Amino acid sequence: MSSSDAFISIQNVNKFFGSFQAINNVSMDIKQGEFFSLLGASGCGKTTLLRMLAGFESTSSGEIYIDGQPTADVPPHHRPVNMVFQSYAIFPHLNVADNIAYGLRKQRLSKAKRAEMVDEMLELIKLPGYGQRKANELSGGQRQRIALARALILRPKVLLLDEPLGALDKQLREQMQLELRALQRQVGITFVFVTHDQEEALTLSDRIAVMSGGQVLQVDTPSRLYETPRTREVASFIGNMNFFRGTVRRNGSAMGAVEAEGLGHIPVPLENLTKPDGATVQIALRPEKFLLTEHKPDAEFAIQGKVANAAYLGERSHYYVSVDGKEEPIAVSAQNLDRVNGAAAAPMGAPMWLSWSPDAVVVLDAD
């Protein structure tokens, strides 16, 4: 199971709370220096998994190795990992400097050395001179940075982050995402990051594990998760997706095909077709992979439909195009390259052509 470059290795881990199974046979490896995200809706088990890494939850079965060491018998205060809590858990009775230096107690450093390390940390999180501030004088973003500094000062092998940006407003969150990513590159520590925000996960991560119902659905890089999701659940969790039922038609040529509802007999590269001829599959197409044109395009394959609904979003517009043979309309996202007059480039009810590249088609197993 464990590959040679695995820094954290989670092997067949299960967790039960009473009769409720929070983690269902999870196995995965996290590499050293990686920014790794656990992504899923609330209740999917991602926080439980993170808390297992920290040692706050025990495993019901299975084993977790950190840097080659089994962790089952190691209590949280002896693990080489530190955590940034969702609520930040800044100690209210201590000032900023004492919060940051909290974990240094055991190292028995001189006062001067400690102050120097704290100052270094404050520099790193861009809050120099904040040492004497009281905990209740801090804004949300500042608390978040101090929680980071407090964990990083101990040079942990792994930093665990439990939705650390969830409590911040949108603008600050986007800024903190950039800073967090830069910080991780700077310190080179493995980050395990829990989030329910798919955009955040895509922006920050080297790799993402998509979780649902206590199981890991797919572990991949952001682009592979987006472009080649392995299941319908993953595909619909990350970004928007149009799904079509279809049947595989291999017809012996270099290009395979799928007979799909509403699209007809569409070409699909053979290497994307693993199922035998006649098998039932699902094909998936992202809204932005469609080209929406007024006139029949010069493409291998195109179909005609009617704009059922349109929404203007500034840089792009969303269209819902109804086609014959498919009940729900196809979602299409088009960049507004030209200046748009009125609601959208394609008026409601207008007949339009849809085309796409055969490479854009994702073939999934049928449900």
Next chain:
Amino acid sequence: MSDHGTYIKRPNRPLQIYAVIFLIVLYVPVLFIPLFSFNESIYVRFPLEGFTFRWYRELWTREPVWNALFNSIKVGACVAVISTILGVIAARAITRYRMPGKSALVTFIMMPLVIPGIIFGVALLVLLSRMGIPLTLYTVGLGHLIVCLPFAVATLLPRFEGFDPSMEEASADLGENGWWTFWRVTFPMVFPGVVASLLLTFTISFDEFIMAFFLTGTDPTLPMYIWGQLRFPQEFPSVLALSSLILFVSFILVFFAQWVGRMGLDEQNQEAL
């Protein structure tokens, strides 16, 4: 999430044992009173000499006990009703209106909790005697009112704090006038607090001794009667029997009051855990 704090909250056996011992030590001393009240011997000592209802039967025939009991009930009922009404008024004002020095006011109301009872007792005694008011059950009631008010306010405050004023506004918006709004919205919401406050203040007044000691005239309350009997060793068994009855009734009333008073409030808290 319900799974928070598993490491912090994992079972702690020694602490659990300590908690059980603590509860035992808390209750056992009080339980000796009913135990010896069924003892045949006139002396309160081991070994027990046989089971009897004699002391209870004897109580039944004593007129001073009945008088003292009725005195206590009269004072307790009046104090309970008045302190609860005043408590409702105060709790409503404290939670509803913004006013300067609010926290100072609350501190003032709660003061009897942290001032030695004896000082209140003698201060009231001095005041009453200077005003020429004779010591009666009314003066005892006044003393008890001051002791009970902080408890009434403390019981009612959480109810009013958990009460969203926009609900009263919604009722008004839906066409109910002030009286009906109070009756259909406010009262049902705070009702458990009111019941709890009535029961608690009654119990406190019923059991109160320190103030009563200074403010009682010729009509004794039940605790005053007991205090008087404590001087006579031969009366010990009947005092024990009487005390057992009082303890029993107090336990029931308070248990019920606590239960009602926390109804609804704790369910929210428990969910938050």
Next chain:
Amino acid sequence: MSPTLAIMTVGILVPFIILLVISFWTRDGFGFDTTFTTNNYVRAWSEPIFGALLQRSFWISGVATLVTVLLCYPMAYYVAFHVHRNKMMWIILMTLPFWTSYLLRVFAWKVILGYEGVINSGLMTVGLIDQPLEFLLYSQEAVIITLAHAWAAFAILPLYVSLEKIDKSLLEAATDLGDGPVARFFRITLPLSMPGVIAACFLIFIPTTGDYITPALLGGPDGAMIGNFIQLQFGRVNNWPMGATLSIVLMLWISLIALVFLFITRKAQEKIA
């Protein structure tokens, strides 16, 4: 608000003013000599008996407070952190005895500690001793034990509330940053529960310094406290002005001790931080 406030003012403020006034008078037969004099205060200061009584009262109350808070803290901690179901039940169980008559609870200890009480007669029946242990009753220890037992609920509630309020993720954060259970307790839990500890100390120390029931029933000559002396002035000795003076002196000392205590705890907290 206003009726409540009016009652409280009449019940608290006015009596205190009268008490203060009368403390500057002197006894004159069965009436008062109303000429202003500080004689009572001079006596209270110069006669060693008053100082000794005050000192003993504060000593007994102080020890009782310390014992109560130390014993109740683990209990409150247990319920706050380790009880997940039926929390309400536990809280009611812990506080229930408190609502029953103070007099009866003290009486219960007399039954236990008495010359022929539960402990002595029990030990004699078992044959461990053949003479009753005399130090049990009528001693400072008896008073301290009884006070600690009687006031336990007053300590538990504020301790529990302050512990329950602590965000559990702070404890996890401390653990995560390398603290074992002991270090975590002294660096996080204890400092954050200090408000509860302080409140508990006040809620026990202040009322117990003025207590006179417990010393009267269990204290004997060595266990008499200032409360007994004040009571005597209003009773048998019949020197009300002196009693008023002692009440005022007691209040002043309590305030002074409370302020010093607050100051020290604040300094200590700064030091820990």
